[in-house]
Amino acid sequence: MYSSNETTPLPPLNPFRILEQGVSIRDTIDLLVEGKKIIFIALGSVLLVTSVYLLLAPRTYKADALLRIDKNKALLAAPLHSEANQSPTEAENPRAQREVEILRSRSVLGKVVDDLNLVVETSPYYFPVIGETLARRHDSHDGLAAPWLGLNHWAWGGEKLKVTTFDVPDRFLDKEFTLIALEAGHFRLLDPKDETVIEGRIGETLTAEVGEATPIVINIAEFTANPHTHFELKRKTSLAAIETLQKAFSVKEVSKDTDILSVELKGPNPEQLAKSVNDIATIYVNATVNWESAEASQ
Incomplete structure (x- = not known):
């Protein structure tokens, strides 16, 4: 008996005859049209929630000032009413960093709390x-x-x-x-x-x-x-008032090696913010002059 293991090879497939099944642009458009009601409801809900939040959310105001440190440690303070210098870099100048720490110290902010009676909240x-x-x-x-x-x-x-x-x-x-x-x-x-x-x-x-x-x-x-x-x-206690002020208060050097500090304070009361920033600048200038006089006397 005779048997053969040979197989007949199949003819090559024509790639042009292969049909790729997928989602066409027409199918996508049809799907969007069918679900337009759900889409519009979701979009309307998001817009409504966003509008209500923007309407009801409490406003936050910002007051800021610039402090310029000269070689003799005398400072010039000038209030600002713009949104400039939104992304100042961290103070890298050692002298500027030292002034930042002084501005954020309790000796300065504590005087502001006492002057403006920030221990009382209404x-x-x-x-x-x-x-x-x-x-x-x-x-x-x-x-x-x-x-x-x-x-x-x-x-x-x-x-x-x-x-x-x-x-x-x-x-x-x-x-x-x-x-x-x-x-x-x-x-x-x-x-x-x-x-x-x-x-x-x-x-x-x-x-x-x-x-x-x-x-x-x-x-x-x-x-x-x-x-x-x-x-x-x-x-509130004086310590609690100082800590609250420290959280809302930020000091940064405007740019490297400029010796110009940006002082910024945020909160819900614009009148109190303006008074606080001006008071911080005034107290710091007076304190700096006193420290400079004390160093000169020594």
Whole structure:
């Protein structure tokens, strides 16, 4: 019997006969058209959330200044109101780095805290979600905004409060007090348990004994608000106020070997920011002059 193991080779495949199955541009367009409803809903939702956030998000302001260090360590401070120098490099000049550390020191920032009374924090009570945005959009030159639907518990815009003195016992530090505007230039102060501790007139220094060696002392220089408007009032420690200022404060050399420092401070209160930056520059200039005089005398 005869058998053969030989096989007949298959003819080569023609590459032009191979059909590649894939997604064409037409298929992609058809898919997008079919899902256009879902796409538009997702896009609209993203735009709506973004718009609401931009509308309701609290504003952050920036105040900055330039400090120029000359060879004699005398400084010239000039406030700036632009967004220039957005990406300054880190201070690499040893002398500039030393000045940066001095500017961020507690001896300088602590003086700012004392001068501007930054240990006292005040904040109006706003209507939930939209209250702060409505108050921010109100023009303060138009006076106080009328309360919506008679809801005068909250602030609606145009309110002003300046507390010159607010001393509390240690156990009340960082505790939330409530300040209520009354008629005819009077006010009421509630403790963290919402109990009345002081009621008096604006401009007077008032004291309340609370069973501690240190009484509660308050003096309000200015209080413009609709009657019954509530404010949050808090007294912090000097250390806490300095740390808060340090977090919002940055100092960098504008560029290498220029001996020009950029001082920047960010926060929600533009008026307070401007005062703080100017005070920092002034304190530092005075301190530098004193140090230079002390070194010369030695």
